[in-house]
Amino acid sequence: xxxxxxxxxxxxxxxxxxxxxxxxxxxxxxxxxxxxxxxxxxxxxxxxxxxxxxxxxxxxxxxxxxxxxxxxxxxxxxxxxxxxxxxxxxxxxxxxxxxxxxxxxxxxxxxxxxxxxxxxxxxxxxxxxxxxxxxxxxxxxxxxxxxxxxxxxxxxxxxxxxxxxxxxxxxxxxxxxxxxxxxxxxxxxxxxxxxxxxxxxxxxxxxxxxxxxxxxxxxxxxxxxxxxxxxxxxxxxxxxxxxxxxxxxxxxxxxxxxxxxxxxxxxxxxxxxxxxxxxxxxxxxxxxxxxxxxxxxxxxxxxxxxxxxxxxxxxxxxxxxxxxxxxxxxxxxxxxxxxxxxxxxxxxxxxxxxxxxxxxxxxxxxxxxxxxxxxxxxxxxxxxxxxxxxxxxxxxxxxxxxxxxxxxxxxxxxxxxxxxxxxxxxxxxxxxxxxxxxxxxxxxxxxxxxxxxxxxxxxxxxxxxxxxxxxxxxxxxxxxxxxxxxxxxxxxxxxxxxxxxxxxxxxxxxxxxxxxxxxxxxxxxxxxxxxxxxxxxxxxxxxxxxxxxxxxxxxxxxxxxxxxxxxxxxxxxxxxx
Numbered sequence: 001x002x003x004x005x006x007x008x009x010x011x012x013x014x015x016x017x018x019x020x021x022x023x024x025x026x027x028x029x030x031x032x033x034x035x036x037x038x039x040x041x042x043x044x045x046x047x048x049x050x051x052x053x054x055x056x057x058x059x060x061x062x063x064x065x066x067x068x069x070x071x072x073x074x075x076x077x078x079x080x081x082x083x084x085x086x087x088x089x090x091x092x093x094x095x096x097x098x099x100x101x102x103x104x105x106x107x108x109x110x111x112x113x114x115x116x117x118x119x120x121x122x123x124x125x126x127x128x129x130x131x132x133x134x135x136x137x138x139x140x141x142x143x144x145x146x147x148x149x150x151x152x153x154x155x156x157x158x159x160x161x162x163x164x165x166x167x168x169x170x171x172x173x174x175x176x177x178x179x180x181x182x183x184x185x186x187x188x189x190x191x192x193x194x195x196x197x198x199x200x201x202x203x204x205x206x207x208x209x210x211x212x213x214x215x216x217x218x219x220x221x222x223x224x225x226x227x228x229x230x231x232x233x234x235x236x237x238x239x240x241x242x243x244x245x246x247x248x249x250x251x252x253x254x255x256x257x258x259x260x261x262x263x264x265x266x267x268x269x270x271x272x273x274x275x276x277x278x279x280x281x282x283x284x285x286x287x288x289x290x291x292x293x294x295x296x297x298x299x300x301x302x303x304x305x306x307x308x309x310x311x312x313x314x315x316x317x318x319x320x321x322x323x324x325x326x327x328x329x330x331x332x333x334x335x336x337x338x339x340x341x342x343x344x345x346x347x348x349x350x351x352x353x354x355x356x357x358x359x360x361x362x363x364x365x366x367x368x369x370x371x372x373x374x375x376x377x378x379x380x381x382x383x384x385x386x387x388x389x390x391x392x393x394x395x396x397x398x399x400x401x402x403x404x405x406x407x408x409x410x411x412x413x414x415x416x417x418x419x420x421x422x423x424x425x426x427x428x429x430x431x432x433x434x435x436x437x438x439x440x441x442x443x444x445x446x447x448x449x450x451x452x453x454x455x456x457x458x459x460x461x462x463x464x465x466x467x468x469x470x471x472x473x474x475x476x477x478x479x480x481x482x483x484x485x486x487x488x489x490x491x492x493x494x495x496x497x498x499x500x501x502x503x504x505x506x507x508x509x510x511x512x513x514x515x516x517x518x519x520x521x522x523x524x525x526x527x528x529x530x531x532x533x534x535x536x537x538x539x540x541x542x543x544x545x546x547x548x549x550x551x552x553x554x555x556x557x558x559x560x561x562x563x564x565x566x567x568x569x570x571x572x573x574x575x576x577x
Contacts, residue, residue: 033075318351341407368418374411434502457486
């Protein structure tokens with residue numbers, strides 16, 4: 001016989017009133033009597049009744065449900081509560097941090113000696129430790145030990161340190177052949193130890209403070225070289241969660257000619273874009289060679305600052321970055337400014353909220369970022385008429401006016417990114433649904449001085465590297481070749497991307513392996529006014545991700561693009577790895 005709940009009465013509660021407890025229990029008169037559901041609402045759910053007490057220090061409290069009366073198919077329940085005293089934390093011990101200083105770990109904790117015990121603070125501390133990336137995320141579990149003698153609680157964090165530094169030696173195949181990269185990333189760097197200011201340091205490498213130092217070199221020998229150096233810390237000054245970063249980079253791309261443009265439609269497309277036939281070029285007779293007197297160089301520096309906010313909640317951060325990039329071009333045929341220098345001075349402001357529970361395989365939480373990057377509106381001050389510039393590309397005045405036009409580039413760039421993670425079961429190894437939404441717009445202060453830099457290069461794997469495009473932002477869309485969704489060469493002024501991805505972990509821990517299947521859609525436009533989120537190029541596929549210590553994240557996807565795209569002629573996405 002099926003039984004139903006008739007009355008629920010609370011006994012022994014003095015901290016919270018009965019109406020509030022009944023609201024959290026969600027077991028109303030006339031509900032089916034489900035003991036399993038009742039136990040979950042009392043003790044195991046994240047918003048269970050017992051957590052009201054645990055989050056307010058009543059760690060010794062417990063609730064006993066008793067069936068006091070059965071009439072026909074109806075049951076009366078009496079919830080007998082023992083509240084007990086409020087408990088404070090006595091000892092908070094940290095073990096297993098063999099390469100990370102204890103103060104670096106302890107500053108992330110929301111559980112400090114003397115604090116009122118709170119399960120919510122305990123779980124938040126576990127999330128912060130797992131998000132540091134220095135410990136095995138699957139083993140960051142607090143060991144809670146109540147002391148009934150004195151009414152206090154001890155918390156032990158038995159951590160398992162993992163190596164998260166990365167050394168990279170890689171070879172890739174690009175438009176001009178093999179590209180090599182050598183990189184070193186120290187995620188546990190210590191600037192103080194580098195200059196010998198920390199007397200407690202032991203060892204050869206300057207590590208221990210959880211700061212990040214990254215160095216990288218990428219080259220194709222003759223055609224392309226790139227160098228970068230960056231440093232960042234999340235606790236600048238070691239007193240408050242203030243982010244600080246500084247970085248610099250340099251790259252040089254040398255012009256390489258190829259018989260790639262040996263088809264009529266490609267020759268026609270390049271003529272449409274750049275008018276090369278007016279220079280007398282014959283693409284039918286091109287051979288592979290490079291010219292060291294035709295190049296573009298990029299030199300950039302940036303400095304950033306960020307702060308964790310308390311409102312709307314402390315998952316939010318505000319960050320500001322000031323950047324400067326100088327472009328130096330000589331006989332560069334892929335841009336209207338073939339010779340001269342161009343400067344990009346910009347300020348970026350971003351609001352970010354991250355509440356994921358794991359860096360490598362998030363099961364719950366979300367990531368949101370809204371940002372704007374803006375340059376000074378030079379065209380509003382310089383008094384120049386950009387509408388009536390010289391149009392004869394062979395004239396000296398044309399070259400000079402183009403150099404003046406792009407001496408200081410200007411734009412305002414808006415971006416929004418969001419990802420959510422939802423575990424489909426409560427098991428440790430569970431299917432996780434990842435959803436993603438991205439939008440980007442690149443606007444101008446003067447429609448006759450649109451920025452040729454900072455555009456969106458869309459399609460393919462989304463991995464940055466050498467290409468004929470430069471000063472572009474790479475946006476991946478699987479199922480299509482790299483950059484094939486970018487309108488008119490490299491000039492994407494608006495884009496969107498939507499993803500549904502189902503993940504399943506095969507192995508969790510220091511080595512993490514998970515498989516995935518996905519559907520994806522998006523597009524790019526050469527004018528912000530043409531932006532249409534319903535005009536999507538669609539794809540679907542499968543893949544796998546592998547995270548190895550000292551190597552980092554690797555993966556491979558197979559995807560199929562369903563839609564046609566226009567690049568000189570109609571082409572389909574088809575199969576892409």
